[in-house]
Amino acid sequence: MEQEARRKDAKDAGRGEEKWVHDSSVDHKGKVPLRASTGVWKASLFIITIEFSERLSYFGIATNLITYLTTVLHQDLNTAAKNVKYWAGVTTIMPLAGGFLADAYFGRFTMVLLSSLIYLMGLSLLTLSEFIQRLKPCNLSNTCQNPRKVHEVLFFLALYFISLGTGGHKPCLQSFGADQFDDDHLEERKKKMSYFNWWNFALCCGLVLGVIVIVYVQDKVGWGVANLILTIVMAVTIIAFYMGKIYYRYRLPQGSPLTPLLQVLVAAIRKRNLPYPSNPSQLYEVPRSSNMSQGRLLCHTSRLRFLDKAAIVEVMESNSTERTHHNPWRLATVTKVEEMKLILSMIPIWLTSLIFGVCLQQASTFFVKQAAIMDRKISENFDIPPASIYSLAAVGMMVLITIYDKILIPFLRKVTGNERGISILQRIGIGMVFFTLSMITAACVEMKRLKAVEKEIIQGGKKGSLSISVFWLAPQYIIYGLGEGFALVGLQEYFYDQVPDSMRSLGIAFYLSVIGVGSFLSSFLIIIVDHITGKAGKSWIGKDLNMSRLDNFYWMLATLIVLNFCVYVFLARNYTYKNVEKRVIVSDCHESDGAAGLVL
Template sequence: MKIQGLVLLSLSWFLPALRPCDHHNINNTCTKARRVHEVVFFIAMYLISFGTGGHKPSLQSFGADQFDDDHVSERRKKMSFFNWWSCGVCSGVILGVTLIVYVQDHVNWGVADIILIGVMAFSLIIFLLGRKSYRYRVPSGSPLTPMFQVLVAAISKRKLPYPSNPSELYEASNFQSCNGRFLCHTEKLKFLDKAAILESDDDGNIAKKQSPWKLATVTKVEEVKLIINMIPIWVFTLPFGICMAQTTTFFIKQGAIMDRKISNNFEIPPASIFALTATGMILSVAIYDQILVPLLKKLTANERGMNILQRIGTGMLFSIISMVVAALVERKRLKMVHLKMNVSWLVPQFLIVGFGDGFTLVGLQEYFYDQVPDSMRSLGIALYLSVIGAGSFLSSLIITIVDHVTSKIGKSWFGKDLNNSRLDKFYWMLAVMTTLNLFLFVFFARQYSYKNVQKVVV
């Protein structure tokens, strides 16, 4: 779908009938687009969006599935997979916002789209060439059905007394399990444990072969607990997504009105400034994987160096610092507006955001892949992506609310011209909001119980 969307975009440049700016008036401005131009453009955008939503979570989880959790060396490599995956993605981002943006600005959009089509086609060929050597996880039906079965069984048995010993709860045998991965029982959300209580028939005999809507295994119950325990973590990572949204909106808009010349003949395109964030993320991931993890392993005896949620929280701290730095820089820019400040002043905030991404974004990828039930790993990566998407929507909502409120009590913080706006106050507001959110995140993270897999059922 992504390739098809890019093809439509390139055709809208090269085919005169699909190009809205094929004719110009005396003021050298484009004529108004016709309905066909809008239809082609939005179809292309939706194809790219659907393609991204379909392949990104599936491909990432598929890549992590190539490592065997039961093999010591492969498990260690798997812990670094998301680090180097993110480095590869950031390398592509750097090329996209520099080389591709340069082609778009100095040649045309059609040529840039053709380059992207070629890159996508080449990557698809490379992926297909390796299909015989991949490890495939056999589908086991809908991952959501067992969750509903546990809820239905727990509600139907809500009046039953809880067993004195958790070992009396029902668990499948190794033979019945599809992959031998059982989860240990936990004491949280004990109401759900009633779904695994064995009931006696009228003769007093215990029948283990019952409908899954009436009897669930301990592992299925624990999987539902995992999903429920993830909800607060997902909610309290959304402010990080809000801060991330500023890097591709207001940060870029700031750079667009600043002095971007590095020579008499070359000016940095505004979008290319985002390469600093990708560079910061690559540096952060490399330092974490090659320096911090080996050091922390010796100090904490944790094979990951630090827990996943600790890594996410560390990145959220960087996001707070980035908002503080952005507020200070913007305040200084407003004071020097008549001098047109150099774009290099934005370097610290872009790099700090990149460092935060190296901790939080990669940590979220690992968290949502590792902590969901095995049958829901693609859905887990989709939950990670939803943090970014929902953060962007919430950012737009907050901007709308702040604009409405500040307009009522005085002058809006968001004017048509950034020189007449108060982005510094908006950044301070985000810094305060993210700080308060970090305390809540730490509270729930300290209460969180990580997935505990047992290999043998006793």
């Protein structure tokens, strides 16, 4: 009786078909009705808590990693920057594997739990490498010029354990949190749009504490103590995440999400010589009344028409019985065809988003090294750790998210009639503009810093930090944070919302791969620029930052973003969003930009 009442409540709320598993109380079909929406934010709180811990750890390590490599392991700037970018690249590409395994086999909750334990193992190894005497960099202190090889090996092993843990943690945790909101329920769908904003707000809180508190402990107390703090916090939040399992909604894994896409391609090739039907309604689709397990159906769109041939019903398949037991390698539904179209349409957007990954790496490498040789004193006895200046980007992002979610979105909804306020691709495009401004500002500040170098070090013979204040870097960091608030949150929404419903962990992994591939491109760009400019006389990125021309490198990045933006605008103007079939009016399918509204 209780289950029937809950089922009725769910349908009365307009949620449509039951596609969730809530805890372990499942019926014989493996599904139960959705719980009341009052529990949505309670479940999200447990999920966001462990994200806060992971971001605290990641940014506590990543933002100051170049300092550790250059001061403790004594690597030169070029080698250290490349090692940071390689690690960041692997860390953000690994989620492709983790997202696939979660969607296909393990489920998101299980993958998050397992990967969090691997992450904890990596943090534990980092801690041990600083506290066990035989594993320390040096015999008595961390000031020796030739650190032990065993420490270096264990250090990088621990870092890549963290990468492995991130591979399952990042794509699944965010999509698992978004899964707590039902797309077919109007109020919950709006809450999900806010969820992505507040998810990133919590992420920024972890970032701020990571780059201020953890980095300060690293610089002033010791790397071992900082690693111990991160290990304890991660352990506590893993326990809290597990305790919240009674509140969660779960999506059951449905096997490889790539197989249906391949089936559509094979079926379309097999039927390539067939004529298109006169009306798209003649294409094959499973009736709603007989398909309560497939999930949401997608409306037909006119893009990539070649793939529509996979849904053409041949004479041998015209019998309803034959279609019910059809061979998926010969006949695909319209929904499967549209899912294939979604994936192919995302590829150009993914490619034009790679410039973000390139720009993101500068904030945790060259921006930090600039800060290290500038005046960081707040008082006579206190100076800011170089990596802590990164917190300004998080502050900028937090301020933007608060204003955007509480003021701009309600206003834009009234103006545009779009429930998002502006479209996802418009939000990403605005982020590109801010990233361009950030690189231009960084170039101007670096030009000013180089003038101080010429005056104080080259001509004046000064040793140590420059007199120019580190807060000259504040504008480029704040503008950079505004760019993240628009572009990165937009990319998260885009890759979660526009992929097929069965691929949402993989969708978040696609977003993270933008950062990962961008990181490798950044490393490749540094190598090319160093090689070319070195031959021309003076390398833009030399071993000594004071003897380099980092301002030219920033101007080059700004130019690349502008050129990339032109291509992106063209793609965004012609993009068609996912068009989900309405529940009540089944025939209400029309080609448009979907819920996202007008694009650039």
